[in-house]
Amino acid sequence: MIIEQLSPKGGVSISGIDMSRALTAAEGSQLSAAFEEHGLVVIRGQNLTKRQLVAATEPFGGPELNPAVNDCDPEAPGISEIRTRGPNGEALHDDDDALVGDIAFHTDQAYITAPNRGKLLYAVEVPQEGGGTGFIDGFATYSALSDTIKAQIEGLHVVQSWAHAQATIARNKAYRVDGEQELADNRFADVAYPMVLTHPHSGRKALNVPPLWASGVVEMPGAEGQALIAELIAHITRPEFAYWHRYRPGDIAAWDNWRFLHAAEGTPGRYARLIWSVVIRGGPVMGRELGMTIYTIDPGQMPNWPADHLSRYLATDGAEGYWADFTAVRGPAKAPNLILTVVGRQSRRRYRHGLIYGETDGCCVIIGSKGGAPDHPAWYLNLLVNPSVEVQIKERKFHATARVASGEERAELWKMMVDLYGGYADVQGNTEREFPVVVLEPVAD
Numbered sequence: 025m026i027i028e029q030l031s032p033k034g035g036v037s038i039s040g041i042d043m044s045r046a047l048t049a050a051e052g053s054q055l056s057a058a059f060e061e062h063g064l065v066v067i068r069g070q071n072l073t074k075r076q077l078v079a080a081t082e083p084f085g086g087p088e089l090n091p092a093v094n095d096c097d098p099e100a101p102g103i104s105e106i107r108t109r110g111p112n113g114e115a116l117h118d119d120d121d122a123l124v125g126d127i128a129f130h131t132d133q134a135y136i137t138a139p140n141r142g143k144l145l146y147a148v149e150v151p152q153e154g155g156g157t158g159f160i161d162g163f164a165t166y167s168a169l170s171d172t173i174k175a176q177i178e179g180l181h182v183v184q185s186w187a188h189a190q191a192t193i194a195r196n197k198a199y200r201v202d203g204e205q206e207l208a209d210n211r212f213a214d215v216a217y218p219m220v221l222t223h224p225h226s227g228r229k230a231l232n233v234p235p236l237w238a239s240g241v242v243e244m245p246g247a248e249g250q251a252l253i254a255e256l257i258a259h260i261t262r263p264e265f266a267y268w269h270r271y272r273p274g275d276i277a278a279w280d281n282w283r284f285l286h287a288a289e290g291t292p293g294r295y296a297r298l299i300w301s302v303v304i305r306g307g308p309v310m311g312r313e314l315g316m317t318i319y320t321i322d323p324g325q326m327p328n329w330p331a332d333h334l335s336r337y338l339a340t341d342g343a344e345g346y347w348a349d350f351t352a353v354r355g356p357a358k359a360p361n362l363i364l365t366v367v368g369r370q371s372r373r374r375y376r377h378g379l380i381y382g383e384t385d386g387c388c389v390i391i392g393s394k395g396g397a398p399d400h401p402a403w404y405l406n407l408l409v410n411p412s413v414e415v416q417i418k419e420r421k422f423h424a425t426a427r428v429a430s431g432e433e434r435a436e437l438w439k440m441m442v443d444l445y446g447g448y449a450d451v452q453g454n455t456e457r458e459f460p461v462v463v464l465e466p467v468a469d
């Protein structure tokens with residue numbers, strides 16, 4: 025494997041590796057290390073099937089098979105096609121000269137609170153003109169700021185707005201940017217993200233003001249915030265920061281969505297371009313939905329916080345309580361919560377519990393940690409006897425069947441949950457008992 029600098033603006037180019045076969049442990053760890061360090065990796069000269077492309081995400085964190093809005097290929101779950109031609113090669117656009125699919129610098133899944141780690145784009149068919157992907161390294165744009173601006177923006181939050189981006193996304197509808205098909209202004213609520221994002225793996229700081237999504241500043245409503253956003257976008261989009269990758273057929277471009285902005289150059293309508301894309305799954309919650317209040321636990325004043333949390337959640341349909349901040353009890357972390365209702369194995373009474381949850385493939389995942397106690401939580405013992413449970417997420421209520429994950433699935437889901445809430449790994453060390461990992465599968469009512 026040969027690893028070389030991709031451009032003076034960042035990234036590495038990798039050749040001498042065949043991603044269509046199983047990688048050796050050494051190859052896998054070299055790729056992982058290159059991705060962690062550089063955040064942008066272009067692997068040259070590949071010849072892959074869709075399933076092999078999905079498998080190629082493993083060194084970078086594995087695939088997300090049901091991303092929030094992508095419509096995926098049923099033959100190869102996880103793959104979306106980005107194309108300027110229909111499935112039979114027919115032109116999709118009337119104007120040969122107009123650029124299709126050009127889209128401003130952005131982060132993916134910026135409108136949800138736990139964005140994907142990254143993405144792989146694989147060049148199947150490359151146009152004679154255009155079709156490039158732009159990359160801007162958030163570490164570089166942050167470190168180039170003056171100390172005055174760094175101090176000014178520390179602690180501020182950018183509003184990332186789905187509605188704000190609609191004008192651009194709708195214009196590119198035929199090109200299916202990010203696989204968007206339904207285009208409703210209010211599909212996702214606005215979310216707030218730190219303007220200075222601390223990278224969950226490296227701890228380095230990235231400037232996070234995605235031009236496509238950024239509509240304001242939480243702490244500076246109105247014109248003052250918008251002026252700051254405009255100033256920061258002007259800084260970020262200076263030509264010296266952007267690397268434009270122009271694909272050769274068989275290139276895979278993989279980037280870290282927690283660090284790099286990316287943009288699509290667009291392709292003149294007369295040219296065919298076909299890219300297969302696959303999302304690298306995310307984990308940690310980085311943003312929060314605006315209009316939601318974080319329930320902050322204060323164990324000093326509130327020894328009975330679980331009951332208080334539950335009653336606030338139920339009273340507000342989660343507007344207070346869906347997000348809970350556990351800093352006071354288990355180290356810094358805020359995490360999303362659901363309400364689980366189980367039937368008592370002896371009493372037959374219904375019991376409700378507020379629990380941290382993660383989501384995967386349309387199911388919810390919960391952990392029976394009980395704060396690291398030596399015995400399993402009562403809700404777990406109850407659902408072993410009666411796995412028919414009820415779930416409430418914000419105002420949405422549904423029935424689900426609970427099952428206990430084991431083997432490889434457990435290992436994967438445990439890792440996902442520790443990424444979501446690091447406190448689990450800490451308290452697991454307090455007990456011999458292995459925490460049960462429970463999957464809640466929705467059932468049709």
Ligand SMILES: [Fe+2]
Nearest residue numbers: 131132202286
């Ligand atoms: Fe994108």
